[in-house]
Amino acid sequence: MYKGLFFVLVLMASADLKGQTGMPAGFTDSSAQEELRKEKKFDELISRENIGMTIRDLSSVPHHVGSAGSKQVAEKIQQKFRDYGFNVHIDEYQVLFPQPKLRLLEMTSPQYYKALLKEPPLKEDGTSGQKDQLPTFNAWSADGNVRAELVYVNYGLQADYEELAKLGVDVKGKIVIARYGQSWRGIKPKIAQEHGALGCIIYSHPKDDGYYQGEVYPQGPFKNEFGVQRGSVMDMVVYPGDPLTPGVGATHDAKRYSSHLEAPNLLKIPVLPISYHDAKPLLEALSGPVAPESWRGALPITYHIGPGKSTVHLELQFDWKLVPCYDVIAMIKGSTYPDEWVMRGNHHDAWVNGAQDPISGQAAMLEEAKAMGELVKSGWKPKRTIVYCAWDAEEPALVGSTEWVEDHAGLLQKNTVVYINSDENGRGFLEAGGSHALENLVDEVAKDVKDPQTGVSIYERSKAHQVATAPSPLKAKAIMDKTHLHLEALGTGSDFSPFLQHLGIPSLNLGFSGEDQSGDYHSIYDSYDNYIRFIDPGFYYGEALAKTAGHISLRMLNADILPFDYRILVKEIKNYTSELQSLIASLRETTSINNEILKKKYLIIASDTSRPFFPPAAKQEVPFIDFSPLENAVASLDGAADHINELSVKKELTRTQADSLNQLLYHAEQELLLEQGLPLRPWYKHVLYAPGYYTGYSVKTLPGIREAIEQRNFQQAEIEIKRSARSIEKLADYLSAFKITH
Ligand SMILES: [Zn+2]
Numbered sequence: 001m002y003k004g005l006f007f008v009l010v011l012m013a014s015a016d017l018k019g020q021t022g023m024p025a026g027f028t029d030s031s032a033q034e035e036l037r038k039e040k041k042f043d044e045l046i047s048r049e050n051i052g053m054t055i056r057d058l059s060s061v062p063h064h065v066g067s068a069g070s071k072q073v074a075e076k077i078q079q080k081f082r083d084y085g086f087n088v089h090i091d092e093y094q095v096l097f098p099q100p101k102l103r104l105l106e107m108t109s110p111q112y113y114k115a116l117l118k119e120p121p122l123k124e125d126g127t128s129g130q131k132d133q134l135p136t137f138n139a140w141s142a143d144g145n146v147r148a149e150l151v152y153v154n155y156g157l158q159a160d161y162e163e164l165a166k167l168g169v170d171v172k173g174k175i176v177i178a179r180y181g182q183s184w185r186g187i188k189p190k191i192a193q194e195h196g197a198l199g200c201i202i203y204s205h206p207k208d209d210g211y212y213q214g215e216v217y218p219q220g221p222f223k224n225e226f227g228v229q230r231g232s233v234m235d236m237v238v239y240p241g242d243p244l245t246p247g248v249g250a251t252h253d254a255k256r257y258s259s260h261l262e263a264p265n266l267l268k269i270p271v272l273p274i275s276y277h278d279a280k281p282l283l284e285a286l287s288g289p290v291a292p293e294s295w296r297g298a299l300p301i302t303y304h305i306g307p308g309k310s311t312v313h314l315e316l317q318f319d320w321k322l323v324p325c326y327d328v329i330a331m332i333k334g335s336t337y338p339d340e341w342v343m344r345g346n347h348h349d350a351w352v353n354g355a356q357d358p359i360s361g362q363a364a365m366l367e368e369a370k371a372m373g374e375l376v377k378s379g380w381k382p383k384r385t386i387v388y389c390a391w392d393a394e395e396p397a398l399v400g401s402t403e404w405v406e407d408h409a410g411l412l413q414k415n416t417v418v419y420i421n422s423d424e425n426g427r428g429f430l431e432a433g434g435s436h437a438l439e440n441l442v443d444e445v446a447k448d449v450k451d452p453q454t455g456v457s458i459y460e461r462s463k464a465h466q467v468a469t470a471p472s473p474l475k476a477k478a479i480m481d482k483t484h485l486h487l488e489a490l491g492t493g494s495d496f497s498p499f500l501q502h503l504g505i506p507s508l509n510l511g512f513s514g515e516d517q518s519g520d521y522h523s524i525y526d527s528y529d530n531y532i533r534f535i536d537p538g539f540y541y542g543e544a545l546a547k548t549a550g551h552i553s554l555r556m557l558n559a560d561i562l563p564f565d566y567r568i569l570v571k572e573i574k575n576y577t578s579e580l581q582s583l584i585a586s587l588r589e590t591t592s593i594n595n596e597i598l599k600k601k602y603l604i605i606a607s608d609t610s611r612p613f614f615p616p617a618a619k620q621e622v623p624f625i626d627f628s629p630l631e632n633a634v635a636s637l638d639g640a641a642d643h644i645n646e647l648s649v650k651k652e653l654t655r656t657q658a659d660s661l662n663q664l665l666y667h668a669e670q671e672l673l674l675e676q677g678l679p680l681r682p683w684y685k686h687v688l689y690a691p692g693y694y695t696g697y698s699v700k701t702l703p704g705i706r707e708a709i710e711q712r713n714f715q716q717a718e719i720e721i722k723r724s725a726r727s728i729e730k731l732a733d734y735l736s737a738f739k740i741t742h
Contacts, residue, residue, distance in 0.1 A: 022036075025559075025563040025565075026555065027560055045375070048540060050367060051542035054366055054367070055355055055360055058077075058359045059531075062133045064352070064395065068132070074392060077390045081369060086332055087332070091326075091329055093242070093407075094251070094322045094323070094324060094325070095323060095396075096244050098318035098320045099318060100318055101318060102316065103135060103315075104315040105201065105278070105313070107282055107285060107310065107311070107312050119524045121524075122217075125218060125524075134230065134351060138202070139232045140233050140397070141270050143316060144198075144199060144314065146198040148173060150176075150285075150312050151177070151197075152176075152306055154178065154292075155182040156189075157191065158694055166614055167289050169305055169307070170196075174198065176192045177201040177203065178201070178203075179203055184691075184696020184698075185202060187696045188200060188202055192269065199269050199271065200270070201282070201314065206225075206298045213519075217518075221520070221535075222518065223276075223519025223523070227275055228273050229273055232396050234266060236696075238683070240398040240399070240402050240492070241403055243397070244260065247683065248406050249407025270315075270316040283299060284301045286303075286304040286310050287309060327391055328389070331387050331388075334382050334385040335383060337662075342420075344388050344553055346358055346361040346365045347390070347423065349395055350526070351522045351523075355526055355530065355535075356535050357521065357526055360536065362390060364543075365546070368550040394494065400495075405498035413503050413670060418435075418506045418507065419507045421509045422545060423494040426541065430446055430462045430511075431509075431512065431513055432508065433487055434509055435507055437566050440568065445552050446458050449548050463479065488699075491696075500689065501684050502683060503670070504672055504673040505669065510549050516534065518530070518535060561648050565645065566637075566644055577634060588621070588622035603615045626721070629722050630725045636733075637731060639732070640736040647661060671727070672730075673686060674687050678704050681693070693707055705720040
């Protein structure tokens with residue numbers, strides 16, 4: 001319809017304008033004014049009181065996937081979108097979600113103790129005594145009935161097992177007890193299983209999550225002695241979603257593994273989370289060597305490692321049933337580009353009531369949708385299509401989003417301009433992560449939205465926090481000198497993962513945190529009563545989140561030229577590359593020094609002869625690795641990003657030219673996908689970002705190369721350098737090939 005229509009866009013680089021006019025990038029002079037007026041109107045439509053009412057309403061009953069509460073919440077959300085003027089439907093999937101049939105943990109010697117495995121209701125917490133609560137458990141534990149000696153493994157990380165080996169302690173045939181923290185929880189039983197343990201217990205330690213931090217709930221926000229962190233232990237770093245249907249949507253008639261026992265990302269050993277009330281008698285009864293100093297915590301006991309006379313019996317059985325999963329999808333069609341989608345999502349399922357996780361984020365998102373709907377009712381026509389997604393089954397393993405994304409992969413790769421995610425929201429400082437080409441956009445918005453407590457921008461507040469908590473004056477100075485927000489690279493832990501890491505769709509993740517320390521995470525105490533006392537009283541940061549995500553969505557919906565800047569991506573890849581070069585250099589140096597220490601027997605000479613000590617074996621010396629393919633690829637991308645930037649700014653473009661440039665800009669990240677995916681986990685295809693294979697949520701950048709180096713597989717590292725370089729070259733070629741046709 002608009003073909004041949006000539007209109008001139010005079011576009012300005014954000015860099016040229018920053019701090020001068022406050023104009024958003026990607027807009028013409030007049031459309032920028034219009035955009036800013038729109039955002040002001042949008043802000044006036046956001047009500048924090050309303051956000052509070054939504055949090056109270058949607059967290060009023062337990063609503064885990066498959067429960068009556070979850071269906072109720074999905075239907076309430078559907079009705080809200082309908083009221084706001086959206087086209088809305090629910091996509092239903094059939095997904096595996098094992099719930100416990102039997103949970104038993106008892107110590108059988110040196111004395112008997114039966115674990116409570118129960119969080120008591122509190123009179124100060126109105127929803128804590130409701131029925132239909134999921135009991136305390138780790139989803140995707142295996143069924144099992146094991147009796148064995150107990151061994152304390154600290155956080156249960158690789159390095160902890162190296163420490164155990166020096167003390168001559170082997171966990172083969174034992175049950176391990178690990179504390180929460182320092183890694184994603186699923187990594188602990190995975191490493192325990194790799195070391196031959198028969199079972200794994202994970203407890204919340206009061207030093208990290210309890211009375212050592214401050215007053216406990218309900219007097220204060222921190223975890224009380226009975227609080228338990230539920231949570232998933234699926235090996236999500238292999239693939240997330242329904243374990244029976246990797247790579248395809250879990251529709252009614254999808255091809256499935258016939259049993260969970262066939263799924264390659266499920267554990268073979270039982271695992272159970274417990275409170276520190278239940279952990280104390282077990283740890284107290286341990287004998288064997290005294291734990292290294294950094295392993296000791298805040299319990300009033302001498303920490304021993306075991307094994308010894310202390311034995312435990314762990315028995316767990318699950319129902320392994322398929323349950324319905326309800327994804328609520330709401331749309332308003334774009335007037336000019338109906339096939340370009342700006343997507344915004346937050347999950348709605350919780351472990352129990354989930355006032356914070358996820359309803360605080362969900363309520364902010366619904367408030368944005370309400371405001372968008374109002375703007376449309378008052379005559380505004382978004383150019384692009386807006387799509388809101390309220391996901392079910394995020395908690396077990398990003399199931400609702402992953403199944404939906406796998407089900408619609410082709411369409412999403414064609415249409416999605418950006419996916420903007422949020423999850424639980426707290427109070428304090430903006431946390432923003434995502435695709436680096438969108439850093440300017442987030443920077444501009446963060447400088448526009450006001451922090452509700454101080455009145456400075458959320459950018460300034462976050463920067464002030466970083467300056468104030470910098471580890472040294474020099475670091476503080478470096479942060480002070482920065483004038484630009486930095487987007488963090490994304491690992492996993494929420495629903496952006498399938499969009500970004502499986503499909504290569506530009507993604508963002510937003511939230512506020514830092515001043516809402518608490519112990520309610522995944523417990524029955526993540527409730528409205530807790531939220532209004534300790535998390536975000538007054539819902540001020542709910543409002544801040546709605547405005548931040550709302551402005552980003554509005555700019556992406558309306559921009560004349562989409563505000564992607566690939567020069568920032570190039571800068572980041574250069575940083576990652578030099579990080580890897582320093583990583584291998586320091587590994588080479590430390591390996592060689594450690595080998596010399598071993599060779600000269602210093603560890604043995606220094607060791608206490610009254611205690612057993614087993615020195616580690618020498619490690620392979622680290623070879624020199626050729627990074628030149630990667631460096632050359634980055635150099636080509638550098639030129640290509642400049643070329644595209646020149647076209648994007650200060651050029652007069654016809655509408656047709658602008659349209660094809662936009663298509664190029666939002667599809668570009670897909671060029672970074674590795675055709676075969678990452679080693680051992682082909683579901684993860686993004687060359688730049690993946691969750692760590694042995695760390696979980698936190699990101700590994702250039703993961704193929706980085707993990708090969710960390711795992712000392714240097715030959716593989718060379719292969720991965722070439723593979724990564726090819727995929728970066730692919731993006732460079734894609735961008736350089738773009739020409740403006742007249
Ligand atoms: Zn969540």
